[in-house]
Every structure is written in C-alpha cells, then in structure tokens.
Amino acid sequence: MDVTTNALYEELEFIRESDVFLNLDFELTQLIFSRGEIVRFEPGAKLFEIGQPVSNFYIVKKGLVEICRPSAENPDEMRPVAYLGTSDSMGEMTLLTGSHHGSMARMPEGGEIFYISKPEFLRLLDDFPGFTKALMMVFAYRLQSRVKDQRIAKRNLQGNLQFFDLPTVVQTIIASKLTGTLVITNEQQLPISEINFEHGEVRSAFLGELFGLEAFLQLFQPPPQNGSFDFKSAPIQEIGDPMFEINFPTMNLLMEAVRLQDELVEMKNQIGDKDIFFTLTNELNWNEIDANYSVAKTIWRMLKEKQCDTLELRDKSPRSHFYFYSALIKLLETNQISCLQLT
Numbered sequence: 001m002d003v004t005t006n007a008l009y010e011e012l013e014f015i016r017e018s019d020v021f022l023n024l025d026f027e028l029t030q031l032i033f034s035r036g037e038i039v040r041f042e043p044g045a046k047l048f049e050i051g052q053p054v055s056n057f058y059i060v061k062k063g064l065v066e067i068c069r070p071s072a073e074n075p076d077e078m079r080p081v082a083y084l085g086t087s088d089s090m091g092e093m094t095l096l097t098g099s100h101h102g103s104m105a106r107m108p109e110g111g112e113i114f115y116i117s118k119p120e121f122l123r124l125l126d127d128f129p130g131f132t133k134a135l136m137m138v139f140a141y142r143l144q145s146r147v148k149d150q151r152i153a154k155r156n157l158q159g160n161l162q163f164f165d166l167p168t169v170v171q172t173i174i175a176s177k178l179t180g181t182l183v184i185t186n187e188q189q190l191p192i193s194e195i196n197f198e199h200g201e202v203r204s205a206f207l208g209e210l211f212g213l214e215a216f217l218q219l220f221q222p223p224p225q226n227g228s229f230d231f232k233s234a235p236i237q238e239i240g241d242p243m244f245e246i247n248f249p250t251m252n253l254l255m256e257a258v259r260l261q262d263e264l265v266e267m268k269n270q271i272g273d274k275d276i277f278f279t280l281t282n283e284l285n286w287n288e289i290d291a292n293y294s295v296a297k298t299i300w301r302m303l304k305e306k307q308c309d310t311l312e313l314r315d316k317s318p319r320s321h322f323y324f325y326s327a328l329i330k331l332l333e334t335n336q337i338s339c340l341q342l343t
Contacts, residue, residue: 014061015114017087019141023134032124032131036116043110043163047090048101054094056115060086063111064159068104078104080168082175085157092135095121108163157231166223167257173231174200174250180233184219187226193219196236202253203236204244210320211243213253218320220257221264260322267325271310276340277328278307285336295319296327303337 015021065084071077095118125132177200184193193207207215284300295317302308317324331337
C-alpha cells in the first residue's frame, strides 16, 4: 500500500467502521465516499429539527451528536435521549421510507459530519448492488434486534461535560449494551473517576475516594459539570478488589440513582452551603452498625474541634453527598448539633 493509499485508508476509517459499510470492500467505500461531503459544525449547531423531512444520510466523523426529544412531563422542554459518536450513522432507514425526523439532533461541541443527500443516496442503491445488499443486511440485523459485534467493538464516545449530560451518556452505554471503560477527567485532564461496563452492565467504579456502588451513585449527585469524559470499547480487566465491584442489576442502579438524586435535592433545600455548624452534646449518639455511622462520626469529630460550614464538612466526608446530607440532617433533628444559617 503506497503512501497516498494509506493516507486515504486512514481518512476513511470512520466510514469503514460504520455498520452500514462494514461488509464493503475498500474500493467500493471510496466510490461511495466520493458521492458525499464532509461538513464542519460549530458548537451548538443543529443537524435537523423535529418534523423536518429526512433529506440526508449522515455518518459522524468527529464529535458527538446529541439526540433530543420533548419531555413527557413538559412537551416544550427538549431532553437528550441518546448520543451518537464516531462512525455512527443516521437516516439510512428513514430516507427509504420518506419519513420526517422524530427527534432533534445537535452537536454541543461541534464536529464533523459526512453526509450524502437523499437523491445521491438513492442513486447509490441503483449504481452499486453491493451497497444495496450491505444495507439490506444491516436492516435485517436491526429488525431481529441484534447489534453487530464489529460495531460494538469500536464504539468510542468523547466530550466536554460542559456540553453533555453525563447520566444520558451512561444510559447510552447501557442501552447499547457496550463493553468498555468510561473515564472522567477534571479540568486539568487528570482522571477522577472510572466506570467499567460489560455488555451494558456496570461492573465496577471509583470516584475520588469513593468505590463501587457509592462511586456510581455519586455521579448523579449531581453529575460533574466540568472536565471531560472518554468511553472506549474494549474488554475490561478483573480488578480483583471487591470494594470496587458492583453486583446489582444496572437498571436497579439507575432507578436508585434517580431516587437518591431527587431526595438529595430536597435535603439541600434545607441546608445552605455556608451554614455554620457546632455541637450541642458531649458524646455522639449513633448506632455503630448503622450504614451512616462513619460519616456521622467524621462530622462529629470535625465539629468537636471547631465550627465548620457545610462545604467544609462535605469535602471531608467519606461517603457520597446523599449519605452526608442524610447524616447531617439526622444530627440536627436529634439535637446533637445545631447551625447558624447564613444567606
């Protein structure tokens, strides 16, 4: 393979990894590529709106496409329901049915999209029987609710958390039954969290000093707003440490995460970040076998040394935010501590 061919081979890698093109030879892929165009989108740009006629076939080259639909609770509110990354395609089925878009698609961070217009796409079906056959195979697989292993093995998702909703990213990985590792980094690009998935099931996690189940739940309390995420499909390694492992059904995890998130919002409404706390009794009255004993003990010890505000206590807590606020409120309700509320 000469230098020019090798460069083109690399240039077309994102197309060759799309399930629509997996079974095509390189020469045919080149011919199809020549019928389309790569377009760069600025951050926040929309590819299409709900109700618009489907007029293009798309493949993501760079960036993430956010798919949004109206909220069931509030039809005027658009919520992300999925993310599409490099090599994912859109429009191949709806172009043939003459449908309209049932979702809105946008690129929060911007990126690059390869597209083929509807007239050109239909001509491809007439000109290249191999492409038509490959497309029929893709539709057959999807109709049988099967996902191509080749596509799953190459699924990568990357983005900046300022533009993307982390819970939806996690749900996309779960719904796609992917195997791999989601790494979350801070603004300095240092890893702060890692979640391992196997066929869409959460297997292990850490977040800062939290591990396992509590680390996963903390990702929703609330989700981090700064930094970035990077999911790469690959076989996960056995960690060998039970404190990292998660052995609960993933759908139960998601429901629990949502429940705790809702309750946490209510608890935070009772306590301000700058409220000052101090002790009222000489001894901590807490059952040592209670799940919240460790965080209650930490709060108590800190307040015996000095008065602290909410954020100072929370930063030193050995548990997730939900359990921290639960313990703090119980200490208040049992009159073991009190607070000076500052507005």
